[in-house]
Amino acid sequence: MKVGSQSWKFNNNVYLLETATAVGPLESQGPLKDDFDILYDEPYCGQKSWEQAESQLMRSAIQKVINKAKIKESDISVSFAGDLVNQIVPTHYVFRETNIPFFGIYGACSTSMESLLLSSIFVDSDNAKIALAATSSHNSSAERQYRNPTEYGGPKPDTAQYTVTGSGVALVSHKKTKIRIESGTVGIIVDAAQNDANDMGSAMAPAAAQTIKQHFQDLGLDPSYYDLILTGDLATCGSPILIDILKGEGYDISQQHNDCGKLIFSDDQPVFAGGSGCGCCAVVTYGHIKKLLEEKKLKHVLVVATGALLNPIILQQKETIPCIAHAVALCAAD
């Protein structure tokens, strides 16, 4: 049910049926490695190109989630999926192998929660029995598309983020599980007049702040309702900016806030300000956070996926980067 200007409250028993994650080599060495389902030890994932490797990440995660949930592919009513590559091709090359009804979406790194929010709305309103949300990113396919040829090797500033190689997928249905999807908030596009493709966190923080503030207002909540408000991915540069903006709006989230881009790597890994990419929030949420909710180490989590809607041609035309954030609230079910 829609509440307020940007949110939905899911009163109709919407649950995370199952999730699955697949990650690349650097993520397989990080602090969350035990929480992922499939670990690839080389960046091609057995394929011939980075784009095909990204498809392989999503393909294996989808096969895994279908197996874990003990369903058939034909049980999936509808899917919402996308990635960072132009024309979301890694996603298309996975879904052409299936007969799953398919809605392609694009929200840069916000795609993970855009797909989970749409899946939840469809299940809540009985437009789908089982909905599939899928997203992926690959460091090398993203790097050459958005910044420089991957082999270029130019030095990066500390504000840069490292695109995660990984895919996270989720199934949503009415079947009671340990994780209920409580509510969600769709974003509006916010442009903070930033144009540095090596500082996405600062660009995205104002969009995250707008969505979080509206989430509280639409649902009549305050930060204390959540044990964790998890952005994906503001990393070390954007996170303090988000906290500052919301403090100015009267919301102190400093105790509850953390960021997927900070959690997925350790300080000694070569990732500058932290992780990013639509795979980052997806694998952290569907791997790590799901486990903590199932173990009841977390009760109420708001996942806020942030997207920098960046395009190199438009930046060359001296434009700034519009951003968006979509949020979904998960809770440990009784």
Place this chain on the structure above:
Amino acid sequence: MKVGSQSWKFNNNVYLLETATAVGPLESQGPLKDDFDILYDEPYCGQKSWEQAESQLMRSAIQKVINKAKIKESDISVSFAGDLVNQIVPTHYVFRETNIPFFGIYGACSTSMESLLLSSIFVDSDNAKIALAATSSHNSSAERQYRNPTEYGGPKPDTAQYTVTGSGVALVSHKKTKIRIESGTVGIIVDAAQNDANDMGSAMAPAAAQTIKQHFQDLGLDPSYYDLILTGDLATCGSPILIDILKGEGYDISQQHNDCGKLIFSDDQPVFAGGSGCGCCAVVTYGHIKKLLEEKKLKHVLVVATGALLNPIILQQKETIPCIAHAVALCAAD
């Protein structure tokens, strides 16, 4: 309400509240020119780049539809929008000027009906009071991205299609108007093993056939139910292939079929096999077809938007082109 494996039947009074269209110079000289709201007489539409021109097409169409429907921007509950440019930036640069809740989607030329189908599902299930579906394409921004530098001037084969410069937008709500949205069918991805970026119609025909056949099966209909089955855009090459495939499946649509890519230009315009681009199906449907439905010259129309999910990098990797088609059925309301 979901029916069958890929379709929805809208029993809950879903209507096309209003539409608006904006087109470029070649479209303004074509046979449908009197059916469009806004005609630009030069390809930059008063802007400094083709991408910005594409934004201007969508921006002016959205302003127009809001004015025609006599609503305020804040009355729009949710929007589904996208275009052909990498990262759908023309769309993002329009929506950053608004506070409209935004879901970015990507379906190549199928985006027009993907956005109208999602809007209709949201209104049917009371997840939105007024939903906005918007899409655009621009010949020059598409040409340089998908094929060759626009100034290159290489000759094209007769199978090539000409990307329409235009934007079509629609508002969907429960308010009774002359056009009811009856049903819709989401596509699955079909790859016909075609890899020629200058023959999209042949690549897309099998995806259109799958969606149309499933539409008939899910809703218990046959071709005779429709006065017009309108694809967008198979043009002159893909259209006979679609008719042949469906004949082989037991459905003869030869009497009802037409194609947006054939309707929007006349034979003496320099457009090879006809129009394409997600603006094509949008402006033909929301300009021309809407008028014919309002005048009751058409009663039941199935609009089938077809997308070639083409990416130049993947074609260089010797891959083929996956395709998809989404359908929405419109009828003249009593």
